[in-house]
Amino acid sequence: MPTKKRVTHRDVARLAGVSTAVVSYVINDGPRATAAATRRRVLEAIEALSYHPSASARGLRLQQTRTIGFISFDHYPHDAFFAPWNAAMLTALTEALLREHHYILPYPQGIGDDLTGLNELLRGGRVDGVIVRLAQEPPLTDALLEAIARAGVPAVCIERAGAERFGFSSVTYDDEVAAYEATMHLIKLGHRRIAHVQGDLRQVAARDRFLGYRRALTEAGLAVDGDLLQGGSWLPADAARGMRQLLELSAPPSAVFTASDYLALSIVEVLREQGRRIPDDVAVIGFDDVPLSRVTVPALSTVRIPFDDLGLKAADLMLRITQGHAGEPIAETVRLELIPRGTT
């Protein structure tokens, strides 16, 4: 509720001595041309009154708001802002969208949460589209994507597919391949007993990272030893517990591939605590490349997920939609890169 009276295009028109239509033509550079002199007068009037068009009025007229929702759909809704991946995506998204005069509206939505709030957002015409970070795959994502599709709101999915069924574009990456490469890297370094500390297996990321690990071992002719499998949650404490168990094995691993950096970092902590040298006694590779991993000593070897790039690409896809150059849905992919640092 601004205290001052709003400046409208009528005020501008009056001051510039033109009709309101011309004000619109000048502001939007069309759809009709205006004489240079008129144009200048209007611009001056706009400047003098510091006029800015009303987003609501425009939204009502054009049926678009230049606002994009960001839905972080995860088992861990508290991470919506805290997790570095969400922060990185929000940073990249916000910048890319702002450059095109679009705004971002974050909406945390936990997996399993009630969808009424989301429906209000989607059907209230508040957003021109939504960018959804999917931590999961179908069927857990079905209700969400269905709600979006039924509301007729365009969406771009990040991380997981599950977009095709609804005709949404997506930006994804391949966990399995990256996990395979990371494990292969350890094998090439000569490791034969390689443990894997898993993430929350409810999430496809955790499962795929395990599958990549397993495929690498199998291809290298190494046995997939159940004793070398630990974890099963994203909680560092669980990983630490798992690592302690691994160290008590009669034949402990010489390397550990983990499903996330935070798990890896807690494992490094355990190793240090127990006086093992890294990477001489035990090598460690994480997954994500969170900011912290660069600054620990030794710095963590990891698989880099380019979250900023994911955000950027998602923003581009979304802008293409809101600006009408939509075409067929596009499924983009980004490559994950192994970053060997101090722990391998």
Add this chain to the structure above:
Amino acid sequence: MPTKKRVTHRDVARLAGVSTAVVSYVINDGPRATAAATRRRVLEAIEALSYHPSASARGLRLQQTRTIGFISFDHYPHDAFFAPWNAAMLTALTEALLREHHYILPYPQGIGDDLTGLNELLRGGRVDGVIVRLAQEPPLTDALLEAIARAGVPAVCIERAGAERFGFSSVTYDDEVAAYEATMHLIKLGHRRIAHVQGDLRQVAARDRFLGYRRALTEAGLAVDGDLLQGGSWLPADAARGMRQLLELSAPPSAVFTASDYLALSIVEVLREQGRRIPDDVAVIGFDDVPLSRVTVPALSTVRIPFDDLGLKAADLMLRITQGHAGEPIAETVRLELIPRGTT
């Protein structure tokens, strides 16, 4: 650009056999009463059509959007989402606002950045108010607050004051007192040579934390030794360098009070590297209580800033304004609490 045709109150009215006015009365529970039977019919029609009122149309009519801007005004705009304090505030704000069916629109604005984008946001009627995290005090905040005030947009400032001049409410805390108490705590533990590793002195937080430190020493009759002052930036690497210098002193400190947790954590790293025992050889106290500080080993003693509380209180103040129970601007304060953990 939703692909489906929008359902409007006309559709609802038609289906329920009433006028559009009644639909509005039912939705808004006023301003006029409706017969129970009519009301029920309308509700059923709304349900059947899954009708949701258009935010733009409402916004245009009511001149309010139920959207609140969050401006993070800092020398470090990249932190807008990454810094745990911003994440914590955004989390708390979003939850509190969503509960009242308000949305949050984050807008990163670096100190010194051009204000045109912000002006567009403020004057476009896109937000009913803004919540501003001020990392600084006047005169650096003047241009920003002035722009907000001139746009006639209500604001609530978090962390720093500088709000009074413009009639804004604020939620702040006292760095100086907290720093005083933290330093006093070290003194009471028997420390006599207490170093201070400073933050970026362009920011009032860094300066106040230093002042509190100094006051404690002075009151305890201890000299404020220039040799024991290090740092001057928020970069952990600078703190590490400072700590190494402190350790080379002929009479090194037995305790260090730092201006932030990240600085403290890097100092802990240096101490560990050099084989000093914590807290026996050197005690460390940080400031902020970032999530990481709870999980390191040993856990960091620190001053807790209740960012979630700051966010919550700011949201409440803002809602009071948008809902019309404004009254005089309110200057709330939250207490900072010393959290002794493993490093003291």
Add this chain to the structure above:
DNA sequence: GTGAAAGCGCTAACAA
């Protein structure tokens, strides 16, 4: 207790 209609600020089709 309800209906008709004005008007919020804008864009764009229709006129000139």
Add this chain to the structure above:
DNA sequence: TTGTTAGCGCTTTCAC
């Protein structure tokens, strides 16, 4: 090249 005006979907005053 520009002016006039309908209408986007909603709330609320005026009339009944």
